[in-house]
Amino acid sequence: MVFLPFVVLAFLVRGSLCDIPGKPGKKVINGLEHSPLTEVSAVVGGRAVLPCDVKPPTPGDAPILVLFYNGATGTPIYSIDARTGPLTRSVHWSDLESRAHFDVTSEPQGLVIDDVMAIDDGDYRCRVDFRSSPTRNLRVKLLVIVPPERVSISNSGGLEVSGVIGPYPVGRTLTLTCEVQGGKPRPQVSWWHEGSLLDDSIETASGDVTRNVLKLPNLTRQHLYRVLTCQTSNSNMSLPLAATVTLDMSCESEWSLDFRCCFDVFGEY
Structure with missing residues (x-):
């Protein structure tokens, strides 16, 4: 040139x-x-x-x-x-x-x-x-x-989690925080379960971090092995990022042993 x-x-x-x-x-x-x-x-x-x-x-x-x-x-x-x-x-x-x-x-x-x-x-x-x-x-x-750099999920104690998490007792309120680093314009952050939208509201956004907090009150045995996905994207010109966890449930509730849960999970107690 x-x-x-x-x-x-x-x-x-x-x-x-x-x-x-x-x-x-x-x-x-x-x-x-x-x-x-x-x-x-x-x-x-x-x-x-x-x-x-x-x-x-x-x-x-x-x-x-x-x-x-x-x-x-x-x-x-x-x-x-x-x-x-x-x-x-x-x-x-x-x-x-x-x-x-x-x-x-x-x-x-x-x-x-x-x-x-x-x-x-x-x-x-x-x-x-x-x-x-x-x-x-x-x-x-x-x-x-600028696509988001990283997406992560943390529990109510602030610890990052992945894969199978729990076990959680029946009746518990589950709180999970999805945190996304970077992204310009600021990315959308949403929670999904098997193609169904659970939550797409952004609770907090500061600096280059965007968060969405998911709360599932009164867990039941139907939540056993439920897959929860946090997805983030800021453009249709780039692929979205996602993080996934799978819930494990215990038969014991916060107050007593849930016999129905045990029969449903193991066939017999």
Whole structure:
């Protein structure tokens, strides 16, 4: 990749940043007020395409300079100097190094960012200068999705549990806390049993931790071997995380021995 000297690039930018060709007296402050906004979502580690239409509005015209800014009037992060030839054979400069390239053959056209990072989240502006047509500005908001890092289940004593837990006596109130680390936007946390939703309310959320507390009052023998699943997700673009526990029940209730439970479980006592 050939790099365009930043001094030359800065001169080109300053020469036309504030005046819009074909619109005398029109000033650009913090980007064009009425430039269209496109929202793009991408998952960390994935690929994002920031659309930028470089097709000239009139026949015979051609783009001579393409600039991508991080922010409305921020520092250029990508440029194409097409004054001496078509975009496909022009000088490309990238502040994102090999993570970015401009694709003029796909639909939509735009800046392709690979291995998306959390710091890539934000507002961008694409500016296209043509030989004779007015400058075109397009705004893009990149929403970077950071999937949750970890999901865990803890008991009422605050100890992390997994697999088969218990045994719990009949009549007991079971309290389990599902805790999810990370995630942007903040993830949804829900409890499930065999495809049936038990609880999808978030009781506490602080920092990068989101919690959902499940309470099952008055356990019965029907809870024996019941599988409880805590599931979390913050986007349909990534797979949800889940943690599962299986309840074990004892025949002894909190007050006496439950003979019916023993017969149901073991066949005979």
